[in-house]
Amino acid sequence: MTTTPSNKASMRQLPLSDYELHRAAFMKKMPNNSIALFPAASELTRSNDTEYAFCQNKNFFYLSGFNEPDALLVLLKNAQGQCQSTLFSLPKDALHEIWQGRRVGQIKAVQDYGVDESFAVAEITTLLPDYLDGKSQVFFGFSDHxxxxxxxxxxxxxxxxxxxxxxxxxxxxxxxxxxxxxRLVKTKNELALMRQANYISGLAHQRAMQKCQVGQFEYQIEAEILHEFARHGARDPAYASIVAGGDNANILHYTNNNDVLKNKELLLIDAGAELAGYAADITRTFPVNGQFSSEQKAIYQLVLDAKNLAINAIKPGMSFAKLNTLTNAFLTQGLVDLGILAGDLSELISDNKVKDYFIHGLGHWLGLDVHDVGDYQINTDREQLRAFEVGMVMTIEPGIYIPLSDHNVDEKWRGIGVRIEDNIAVTENGFENLTVNSPQTIEDIEALMKA
Known part of the structure; x- marks a missing residue:
């Protein structure tokens, strides 16, 4: 199933009610007479007196929707089970706001973010020991040392x-x-937001295909992608865009994006928009000159068929472990048919020889982080056994990578790197592909680039 969001119905932020639901869901997990503490992120200095673009702590944001630094969210549950939320945040400051921008302040924090009360951060030192006094249990993130x-x-x-x-x-x-x-199971509104982030990202991938020309630099295509994100309301990318021409596609997290695009090579783009904190994560691979060679077609079609095979198997109760078994066997057979792998098929599958060329996982959770949090229930054999549930969102991204340095294969295959990635939500009856408007068939890609 696929759904295309209309411009009228597109969502740009979560409603306040979702953050209230998130807090209520966490507080339901808290026993009586307990307290939970969630810090915001701090600004990071880039150079001298300039900062990196601010990125909020994702757990704090999930529970508050508040996007200022150095804040603290306190959730309290008293001995009778009554709950209260308190936000400590930076105070209104006329001089600071002239130089650095407006702050929400304590009055609007209560009005606009639905917390029960709000205090200035300076009061944390006085009030926190009092909040902790007499509580039986304290919740906080152990990973933030x-x-x-x-x-x-x-x-x-x-x-x-x-x-x-x-x-x-x-x-x-x-x-x-x-x-x-x-965070692993999304609300209806979160799914709508991710659907819109995907739609904007799909427009950006279309633009990249339309603007691509031999002789351009990779970063020029990256600029086209970022332009399209911002043009449709997603100011920031969800992660550093990968724009990898030719053999650079065989570097999984290539982000230099500074090489010249060459004739007869492929261009792999892994780029997704961030919208109201939620990430899209889409990969497309296409020929720089707009026309696949026969070898490129063969590898590309194999990866595309593997992706579609995995996606069509998604439903509640499915797992990455089962999808990996299905996809790895399919890719192994395909590589044997192309002469890239040789030997007994069952032995090749048993020995997992496909991993010589499909060198990463099939997918990952997606949400507020591009590699989102959530237990995969990995066993001792590194299989991800977690059964899919309605509302989970994940990527499916098979790939085949044959670097120029690989002399174990015929020269005609070398330098080809292909990954195709869609974002999938699990539904009651199967799945919804959120990635609906980014061309992926050979025919559609060539037609768009020719237009």
């Missing part, structure tokens, strides 16, 4: 007041796996 050290400092302050009747929490719980599990 800097923030964990801060939590221990606050707990130390509580412990220092034991003689005055303070009680230190006895149980510390990692909040990261709980939030990851919640």
């Amino acid at each position: 800097g923030f964990a050290a801060q939590v221990f400092d606050w707990l130390k302050q509580v412990k220092g007041n034991i003689r005055q009747g303070a009680k230190t929490p006895q149980h510390l719980t990692d909040a990261d796996p709980i939030v990851a599990e919640l």
Whole structure:
């Protein structure tokens, strides 16, 4: 099933109600008389007094929708099970706002973000030890070592007041796996947002195909992609775009994007827009001159068929482990048919020889992060056994990579790198392909580039 979002119905941000639902879902996991702490990200200095573009802590954003640095979200559940949310954020400051831009402030934080109360960050030092005092359990992300050290400092302050009747929490719980599990299944509104991010990204991939010419630099095509993202409301890419001509496609995370595009070579583009924090992740591969060679066609069609085979098998209860078994066997047979692999088919499959040329995983979770959080339930054989559920979103991205340096194959195959990647949501009856408007058949690509 595929759905194309209309311009009228397109979504640019999640409604406040979704963030309230996210907080409520987390607080439901909290026992009575507990507290959860979620820090915002801080700005990072790029050079001297300039900063990198700000990227919010994703767990904090998932629970708050608040996009300023140095904030803190506190979720409280009292002994009777009543819940409260408190946001500490930077205060309004006329001088700072002249130089650096407007801040939300405490009044609008309550009005616009639905928290119960808000205080300036300067009050954290005073109020946090009081919030922790007497609580039985504290939730925070163990992976953030800097923030964990801060939590221990606050707990130390509580412990220092034991003689005055303070009680230190006895149980510390990692909040990261709980939030990851919640983030793994998307709401209806999150899916609508990701559908729109995919649609914008598809327009950008179309533009790249239309603008591509022999002799251009890879970064010029990257600029066309970023232009199309912004033109349709997605100011930022979800990750550093990969624009890899020729043999550069055989470098999986190639982001230099500074080589000249050559005649008779392929161009692999892995690029997706970020919209209201949510990522698209799409890869397309096409000929620089607009016409596939016979060898390029053969590899491309094999990868495309493998992608479609995997996607069509997606439904609730399916897993990456099962999809990998299906796809790896199909690609192995295809590589044997092309003479790239040789030997007994069953032995080649058993020995996983396809991994000589399909050198990464079949896909990954997608959401607020391009490689999103969520348990894959990996066993000792590194199989991802997690059964798919309705509302999960993932990428499916098979590829075949044959670098120029590979002298084990006929010269005609060398330098070809092909990856094709779509974004898929699991539905009650199967799947929805969110990647609907980016050409992928050989005929459609050549027709678009010829137009």
